[in-house]
Amino acid sequence: MLTPNRHLLQIEGMHPPEIAALLDLAESYVLLNRSGKTGRDLLRGRTLINLFFEDSTRTRTSFELAGKRLGADVINMAVAQSSVNKGETLLDTAATLNAMNCDLLVVRHGQSGAPALLAQKVEASVINAGDGTHEHPTQALLDALTIRRRRGRLEGLVVAICGDVLHSRVARSNIHLLLALGSRVHLIGPPTLIPTDVARLGVTVFHDMKAGLAGADIVMMLRLQKERMTGGLVPSAREFFRFWGLDAEKLAYARPDALVMHPGPMNRGVEIASDVADDPIRSLIKEQVEMGVAVRMAVLDVLSRRAKRND
Numbered sequence: 001m002l003t004p005n006r007h008l009l010q011i012e013g014m015h016p017p018e019i020a021a022l023l024d025l026a027e028s029y030v031l032l033n034r035s036g037k038t039g040r041d042l043l044r045g046r047t048l049i050n051l052f053f054e055d056s057t058r059t060r061t062s063f064e065l066a067g068k069r070l071g072a073d074v075i076n077m078a079v080a081q082s083s084v085n086k087g088e089t090l091l092d093t094a095a096t097l098n099a100m101n102c103d104l105l106v107v108r109h110g111q112s113g114a115p116a117l118l119a120q121k122v123e124a125s126v127i128n129a130g131d132g133t134h135e136h137p138t139q140a141l142l143d144a145l146t147i148r149r150r151r152g153r154l155e156g157l158v159v160a161i162c163g164d165v166l167h168s169r170v171a172r173s174n175i176h177l178l179l180a181l182g183s184r185v186h187l188i189g190p191p192t193l194i195p196t197d198v199a200r201l202g203v204t205v206f207h208d209m210k211a212g213l214a215g216a217d218i219v220m221m222l223r224l225q226k227e228r229m230t231g232g233l234v235p236s237a238r239e240f241f242r243f244w245g246l247d248a249e250k251l252a253y254a255r256p257d258a259l260v261m262h263p264g265p266m267n268r269g270v271e272i273a274s275d276v277a278d279d280p281i282r283s284l285i286k287e288q289v290e291m292g293v294a295v296r297m298a299v300l301d302v303l304s305r306r307a308k309r310n311d
């Protein structure tokens with residue numbers, strides 16, 4: 001039923017039953033976490049290494065917490081202080097990690113495909129925690145779990161993904177997952193920030209918030225990723241907010257019970273207004289963070305049972 005792959009590198013290509021099974025398992029971890037129990041001894045004696053070549057607060061902490069709740073020894077490799085900065089290549093790093101008999105390797109890297117390359121070179125199960133503009137699979141899983149818990153399903157829902165889609169690995173993973181589970185996806189943003197060939201995936205593209213938000217059950221906002229932009233793709237932050245930023249006025253274009261999401265970190269006043277982000281009824285942003293830990297526990301659980309050392 002679940003994917004036989006011992007790595008989690010991308011959502012693209014995963015089958016709907018594999019995704020649903022992961023969400024079901026994550027659901028049981030939500031209940032366990034809420035009950036205050038410290039978890040199980042599932043990963044006792046296993047080593048999880050967080051290898052983050054890009055900054056992260058919530059994703060790294062979330063994996064750390066998930067690993068610890070399952071009893072793993074968790075090591076956070078601070079890349080800034082590691083030999084990577086002394087010129088070591090990614091593959092030399094892989095060889096070093098291999099020699100340490102690490103079981104689970106959580107990788108974030110600025111280059112698309114870096115976790116897949118590492119996966120070919122290490123014995124450990126590799127989990128992609130975000131690679132360039134490619135994918136961020138656990139983010140899409142936690143988003144799906146958040147939506148499913150609130151709406152009871154994903155099938156038939158209209159999910160609007162808005163803003164800087166071009167640079168967003170979160171958007172790419174979400175598009176694959178939502179389409180696989182039967183949601184309809186609206187992408188909304190200026191033409192400069194929407195990938196040109198994306199409509200072939202089966203999404204509908206809008207260059208206007210009013211048209212794109214019509215009928216939306218979920219409004220997912222994305223951060224304007226300035227660090228990945230090479231040219232002047234957007235005017236000023238103020239101008240961006242005027243056309244593409246989510247405030248109460250634009251949210252009114254969506255369904256009256258539409259819910260708001262954002263993967264974080266948020267640029268308040270750029271892609272989202274504070275009153276919408278902090279709305280206790282409409283905003284799911286805090287819940288997304290809580291679901292992140294449960295989803296990562298489910299992923300670590302499933303992959304560790306398939307790890308090479310267990311074969």
Ligand code: NCD
Binds near residue numbers: 058059170223225265
């Ligand atoms: C996202 C990422 O790193 O891709 N953040 C996250 O994991 N919560 C989105 C972003 O950086 O904007």
